[in-house]
Amino acid sequence: MSDVLDDAQTGALRDRVRDLMPQVRADLEALTRIPSVSLDAFDQAHVEASAEATAALLRAEGCEVEIVREGGRPAVIGHKPGPPGSRTVTLYAHHDVQPPGDDALWDSPPFEPTERGGRLYGRGAADDKAGVMAHVAALRAHGDDLPVGVTIFVEGEEEIGSDSLPTILEKHGEKLRADAIVLADSTNWAIGEPALTTTLRGMIRVVVTVTTLDHGVHSGMFGGAVPDALTTLVRVLASLHDDEGNVAVPGVLEGEAADLEFSEERLREESGLLDGVSTIGSGSLLSRIWTKPSATTIGIDAPSVATSSNTLVPSASAKVSIRLAPAEDDMHAFELVKAHLLEHAPWGAKVEVHLDDRGLGFAADAQGPVYDQARAAFADAWGVEPVDIGVGGSIPFVAAFAEQFPEAAILVTGVEDPDARAHGANESLHLGEFEKVCVAETLLLARLGALPR
Structure with missing residues (x-):
């Protein structure tokens, strides 16, 4: 297929984005x-303020905007029409963020964006307010000459599970229907190497409660006979893995990841794995973290070391995240x-297992003209060909979009890189990469607008 944009058109759009970046960054910092934070324990007035700020940014670019609330946090839907008969594109991001955690672990205040070494530090700077601003940047770059119809959907509760998303899709889905849907909430392969995310793991989160006694008793008096x-x-938790560290639950599916070069040294560097601690599981490293199941104990309810007594604990619970x-x-x-x-409860102990959360995975058939133009836009923006990657994390809303809009090409993109440390x-956010993301999205809209129907 011949290229739909010539070098002059591509260069002009790249220059336009470059000129816009100072204001794009300023607006990103204001959002950050x-x-x-969308968790209940935090002041939700800030989520409302974030939705209003996002809506204002879209209105300034000529979008018709509404803020919708379907039993959850506010989402923003903006629309700007393209030429008659043009393709339509929906651009997704989310404006809610994770809690900052312990401020002492931050080298600068989490909600005061700070540049160091070419990176902009702050909670939400990468995940996912940069996604919001990449969409805004693409609208600004095209101005009144938008080559396609664009709908921007900015969710307000992605970080707490998108509970109201099914209702939003049910009630407002026709507003979001498009030929292509760009979901900007993933990552790139490396700095200087763009990627399309074509697979995501699904997830379940379970709470396991074990009870052996109806009350606590003296560990010296009864220990050795009473569990x-x-x-x-x-x-019970140890039964989830075999001796190599593979998930040992019979019947769960496994997959094979793309054949990309990924060394154990890179894994250690990106994860912070300590010297002397071995990796777990078998098969390729990318399969282990992208397409095979994993089981991780992420919390335990039991007496703390500081407050424990010499007592046989009667009941204890753990939360397990299974990808x-x-x-x-x-x-x-x-x-x-x-x-x-x-089945693996020892000594006749009472075990209860409750489902805490769940979400489907995603696998794209990343072929066809929309994907071709996306890859070409990435190559133009970065100067190298993109790769298809998987992500070991779960983004259940992607499966929801794929189910709701089966005819749309689903493009999972992102502003992050392996050192973004989202959450x-x-x-x-790597500022140089962010500009390339904005260029790529601007070029994608132009390419889809120029593509013959």
Whole structure:
């Protein structure tokens, strides 16, 4: 297929984005200063303020805007028409953020964006207010000459599970229907190497409760004959893995990841794995973190070391995050995990397993003209060809969009890189990469507008 944009058109749009970046960055910093944490324990007035600020940015670019609330946090929908008969594109991001955690772990205040070493530090600077601003930048770059119809959907509760998204899609789905849907909430392969995310793992989160006694008793008087719940819980949790560290639940699916070069040294550097601590599991490293299941104990309810007594603990609970192969059915996996945990309860202990959260994975058939133009836009912006990657994390809303709009090409893109530290202390955005993201999205809209129907 011949290229739909010539070098002069591409260069002009690239220059336009470059000229816009100072104001784009200023607007990003203003958004980042709003502590729009969507968890209930935080002041939701900030989430409202973030939605209003996002709406104002879209209105300034000529969009018709509404803020919708369907039982959850406010989402923003903006629309700007393209030429008659043109393609339509929906651009997704989210304006809510994770809690900052311990301020002492940050090298600068989490809600005061600060530049160091070419990176902009702040909670939400990468995840996902930069996604919001990439969409705004593309609108600004095209101005009144928008080559396609664009709808921008900025969600307000992605970080707490998108509970109201099904209702939003049910009631407002026709407003979001498009030929292509760009979901800007993922990552790139490396600094200087762009990527399309074509697979995401699904997930279930379960709470396992073990009870062995109806009350706590003296560990010296009864220990050795009576099992305590905490030791029993540890044995139940240990059954989730085999000796190599693979998930040992019979029947769960596994997948094979793309054949990209990914060394153990890179894994260690990006994860912070300590010297002397080995990796777990078998198969390629990328399969282990992208397409095979994993099981991680993320919390335990039990007496703390500081407050514990010499007592047999009668009951203890753990929360386990289980990531699933992209093609796995989440409820089927839950039943398999539940049956496995109940089967491995030692000493007749009472074990209960409750589903805390779930989400389907995603696997794209990333072929066709929209994907071709996306890859070309990435290559123009970065100067190198993009790669297709998987992501081990779960973004359940992607599956929701794919189910709601089966005819649309789903493009999962992102502003992050391996050192973005989204959700952690010192989250940051690589400013050079961010400009390339803005260029790529601007070029994608131009390419889709120039593509013959």
